[in-house]
Amino acid sequence: MSETSVNAEATAASLSIRAEVLDAEDALGKLRERFTLPDGLVYLDGNSLGALPAGVPGRVADVVSREWGELLIRSWDESGWWTAPERIGDRIAPLVGAAPGQIVVGDSTSVNVFKALVGAARLVEASAGAGRDELVVDATTFPTDGYIAASAARMTGLKVVAVEPGEVPSVLGPRTAAVLLNHADYLSGRLHDLPGLTAAVHAAGALAVWDLCHTAGALPVELDANGVDLAVGCTYKYLNGGPGSPAYLYVARRHQEAFDSPLPGWTSHAEPFAMTPDYVPAQGAVRGRVGTPDILSMLALEASLEVWEGVSIEAVRAKSLALTDFFLECVEAYVPAGRVECVTPRAHAERGSQIALRGGNAAGVMRELVARGVVGDFRHPDVLRFGFTPLYVGFADAERAARTLGHIYG
Structure with missing residues (x-):
């Protein structure tokens, strides 16, 4: 040898x-x-799809066979289906450094990016008036975020300014309305400076919107402590919620009263079962809801979050x-x-x-x-x-x- x-x-x-x-x-x-996990397998793709938590199959089976199969529509009340989006949001909250009542679960990441960006533009317009007409976007972002940002900008009259995260401070100014950034780059894994960039955005009088898909469940985020305005994230990566599990929207408490969602659905209405023709938004993060929750995926996610106990x-x-x-x-x-x-x-x-x-x-x-x-x-x-x-x-x-x-x- x-x-x-x-x-x-x-x-x-x-x-x-x-x-x-x-x-x-x-x-x-x-x-x-x-x-x-299969014996002998080295699974290093949890940044795309997390592994299956052991308690999920039994929980899903119970939801299907008993809550849906036996209780039927009674489960909206008796099994807590109706409050699942906020309840599960509160379970995610500690993992991203947020106090209860600021996260609602539902829809896809893309839909929530749209809500957050249009909502941010409307918040700025309502508080700062005309003049802020630029939406700064991470040029290296996951493609869908860029597509959604471009659409949101067209709808709100904003101009997209695409730069790499490190260049964001140099383009901020009196015309900046909001900034959309990824906490970690999906391709390289580079972690961006959430505290520093959020502070720079606020110093310019704009709002900071963060995509947490590649960090939530992997590292501390501290949304509240860092003064983040709005944030979105998926739940099927490091949170192990399962393929296509619902995403979430964070709206800082200080913005909730004025947050105007571009997708005002019936489940975010102050009186959803009154079925009135005029929309009146519910209080708190609930106004981030849109339509009927995806209960099977939602409750699978809730079961998956039990792995975080302790x-x-x-x-x-x-x-x-x-x-x-x-x-x-x-x-x-x-x-x-x-x-x-x-x-x-x-x-x-x-x-x-x-x-x-x-x-x-x-x-x-x-x-x-x-x-x-x-x-x-x-x-x-x-x-x-x-x-x-x-x-x-x-x-x-x-x-x-x-x-x-x-x-x-x-």
Whole structure:
């Protein structure tokens, strides 16, 4: 055996032992038992679809067979279906640093982005009058956010100004009405400065709207403490709500009285069952509701949130950083030099809970990783994304994923 092979085996043994030690010391390690995951699978795609919480199948079965099958329409009252959007919003609130009564669950992220942007434009128009005619948008945003922003701007008479998040302070001014930003970039995993950018937006007299899809459930957000005006997020990534689970809308309490939703549905009416021809908005975050709640997905989400019982989001963040640090160390040890490039920032303050690597034949490499039991995802044209959900991903998972990647590129 060559000296190179001996050194490689020694490195692998060392990293494998370290992973075992780290997993043994991990206070969150037992949380994996709260999820249903196939044996032997390394699942690093929770930034696209979270794993199945173990309590969800039974809850959904009960909703279908008993609440729907037996109680039928009585379940709107007797099973609490009607109040689910606000009740579940209050369960999400601590995970994003919000007090109760400010989050309503329902609709898709795209619909909620639309509500938030048009609502923000109307809030600014009502308070600041004419002159603020620019909507600043993250130029690197997930495409749908950009599409929705462009449509919202056309409807409200605003002009879209698209810049990268780091350039936002330089374009803010007396014409800025609102700013839409992603807390973490979907492609690279770069974490943007929510406190600093929110403060800059407010200093310019504008409103800050944040998309939390890639951070809620992975790290502290602190919406209230940072004075965020409106925020949206999905629930099927780090919150593990299931495919297509409903998104949520946060409206800071100070804006709720004046918040004018562009989609005034019957369930957000002050008297929804009066069926009056004139719309009168309900009080509080409820006015962010639109139509009949998607009860099956809604209650599956509620059951999924039970995995957070007794879990500190700060502890989740600490483990996330440790996992991604260790994964990068393993990649550097296992993957031949020059084969991949990390496009995720190394600095903790700029890193979400994913690692994105740029490499040759990325699509083929990801297919081979999946075939070998390591599930991440591919983003065109050459990016391998690995999402680390600390509730069910361990250090041995990180080591195995990097070692497998090294075998493929070796």
